[in-house]
Amino acid sequence: xxxxxxQKSKPQTAKKVGLADIARRLGISKNAVSLGLRNSLSIxxxxxxxxxxxAAEMGYVRNEMLSxxxxxxxxxxxxxxxxxxxxxxxKSRDAxxxxxTIPEYVEGIERAAKxxxxxxxxxxxxxxxxxxxxxxRILKSRGIKGGIxxxxxxxxxxxxxxxxxxxxxxxxxxxxxxxxxTFDFACADHFLIAYHATLEALKRGYKRPALxxxxxxxxxIEGRFTGGFLKAQLSLKKENRIDPFFNVSDAKRDLKxxxxxxxxxxxDVLISLYNSPKAWLEKIGVFSPRDIGLxxxxxxxxxxxxxxxxxxxxxxxxxxxxxxxKLLMQGSGEKSAITATLISPEWVxxxxxxxxxxxxx
Numbered sequence: 001x002x003x004x005x006x007q008k009s010k011p012q013t014a015k016k017v018g019l020a021d022i023a024r025r026l027g028i029s030k031n032a033v034s035l036g037l038r039n040s041l042s043i044x045x046x047x048x049x050x051x052x053x054x055a056a057e058m059g060y061v062r063n064e065m066l067s068x069x070x071x072x073x074x075x076x077x078x079x080x081x082x083x084x085x086x087x088x089x090x091k092s093r094d095a096x097x098x099x100x101t102i103p104e105y106v107e108g109i110e111r112a113a114k115x116x117x118x119x120x121x122x123x124x125x126x127x128x129x130x131x132x133x134x135x136x137r138i139l140k141s142r143g144i145k146g147g148i149x150x151x152x153x154x155x156x157x158x159x160x161x162x163x164x165x166x167x168x169x170x171x172x173x174x175x176x177x178x179x180x181x182t183f184d185f186a187c188a189d190h191f192l193i194a195y196h197a198t199l200e201a202l203k204r205g206y207k208r209p210a211l212x213x214x215x216x217x218x219x220x221i222e223g224r225f226t227g228g229f230l231k232a233q234l235s236l237k238k239e240n241r242i243d244p245f246f247n248v249s250d251a252k253r254d255l256k257x258x259x260x261x262x263x264x265x266x267x268d269v270l271i272s273l274y275n276s277p278k279a280w281l282e283k284i285g286v287f288s289p290r291d292i293g294l295x296x297x298x299x300x301x302x303x304x305x306x307x308x309x310x311x312x313x314x315x316x317x318x319x320x321x322x323x324x325x326k327l328l329m330q331g332s333g334e335k336s337a338i339t340a341t342l343i344s345p346e347w348v349x350x351x352x353x354x355x356x357x358x359x360x361x
Contacts, residue, residue, distance in 0.1 A: 017060040025054055029145065031082035031117060032329035040116070047329060081117035084324060085139065085147025085169075088124040089158065095151050096122070100300055101313060105150050105174045108317025116325055123147075125159055132162050139169060146170030146328055148320045152178065156220060170327040172320045175313075176220055182338050184327065186319040188311035189342040190221045194228030194271065197295050197309050200347055201269045202235065204355065206293055209233070210267035211244035212277050213297075218246065225297065229271065242267055248274070255280055269293030269353065275303065278352070294352035307350030315343045 019037075023030045028047075036043045036051035043051070054060075086109060088095055095102045113120050121142060123130065138144075146169050149158070156179050158166060166181045173185040194211065201209045211229045218226055226244055233241045242265045245251075251258035258280055269292060270277050278294055281287070288294040296308030319341040330336065 017055075017058045022051065022054050022058060022060060025058065026050060028330065029082060029328040032325070034081050034117065035325065043326070043329060082328070083119040083121055083142055083144050084113065085144050086120045086122045087147055087149045088122065088151050089149050090151030090153060091126060093124050093126070099151070101298065102151050104313035105317040108314035109148055109150070109321055111314070112318040112321035116321060118321070125162065132164055135162060135165055139165070144169070146324055148324055149173045149178075149183070150175070152176050153220070170324065172324045172327065174316050174320045177222065177340065184323050184339050186316045186323060186341040186343070188313060188316055189344055190224035191228040193297055193309045193311060193345045194225040195232050196345065196347060197271050197297055198229050198232035201271065201293060201295060201353070202232065204293070204353060206269040207236070208240050208242055208266065208268045210242040210265060210270055212248065212270050212272040212274075213244060213246060214248040214273070215246040216249065217273060225273075248276075251280070252276070255283070259284065267292070269295060271295045271297060273297045275306070288352045289354040293354060299348050299350070305351045307353045308348060310346040310348050312343050312345060319343060
């Protein structure tokens with residue numbers, strides 16, 4: 001009887017190593033692994049080396065065809081590696097579109113998220129239908145591990161009804177520092193904004209600059225506008241140092257409060273976060289730049305005639321995404337110190353100040 005040659009057993013195919021396998025081994029996110037392998041500067045050099053070392057040791061092989069397909073798909077249809085939450089913490093549902101400041105943060109966040117490979121899901125925390133339980137379920141079902149909080153304008157504290165959300169996911173805040181809980185945050189450098197705005201006034205020969213600011217806003221940013229203004233004031237003679245006007249809310253109800261302060265102190269330039277003082281002064285026949293200078297602490301795109309500071313809030317949004325990307329790279333139990341990123345402002349000339357020659361102070 002003819003013997004049949006023994007059949008060769010089929011070689012077992014080793015399981016291909018993917019980004020998720022590397023992520024599990026290192027205790028970081030899949031997105032962090034992808035960014036590290038692509039040499040993204042949002043990932044530290046030390047971590048990039050760890051990612052590449054683990055990938056080599058585990059036998060990870062990049063699928064060039066798939067990479068090309070994904071790259072094309074990403075550029076054509078906005079594909080993503082991971083989803084993050086973008087949380088509207090403003091009392092207005094439409095703040096991302098209608099608020100004078102918030103849309104700039106959002107524009108920067110969306111631009112940076114696209115670059116980093118993040119998709120964005122938006123939430124409004126004052127939505128009556130959003131409970132802690134439903135919010136938790138949504139985030140987990142969508143694989144969302146963290147997000148960016150935008151729009152805090154009234155308080156430094158987040159709604160306590162979402163306590164378990166704040167404690168179990170990673171967040172970065174834009175614009176202000178939060179308390180209970182305190183998160184990493186990115187914001188404009190308010191001290192430098194007021195400091196440079198005041199120095200620009202002095203360079204142009206103004207001798208009696210005055211700060212007009214709502215006390216509520218000043219408390220929200222922990223006094224940094226006042227600090228910058230008072231620092232710049234130190235170069236003035238004592239008789240030319242005017243105390244800030246903080247009663248903006250009261251003045252809106254009774255303009256006599258503002259007019260009394262104005263008549264008593266006789267400032268020659270006002271530095272303010274709002275354009276309302278311009279309208280108040282025009283009611284009594286005081287116009288800029290003929291009679292007084294006006295400088296904005298937050299020069300907005302829709303007000304090109306104003307001189308003032310560009311806070312560059314779009315770059316605050318970019319910085320927030322970069323901070324979140326690094327947080328998501330950390331292991332779930334890993335803790336780090338709370339950090340802040342401050343964005344330097346830019347001075348922009350405008351028609352609300354005169355071009356006086358610099359004078360002795």
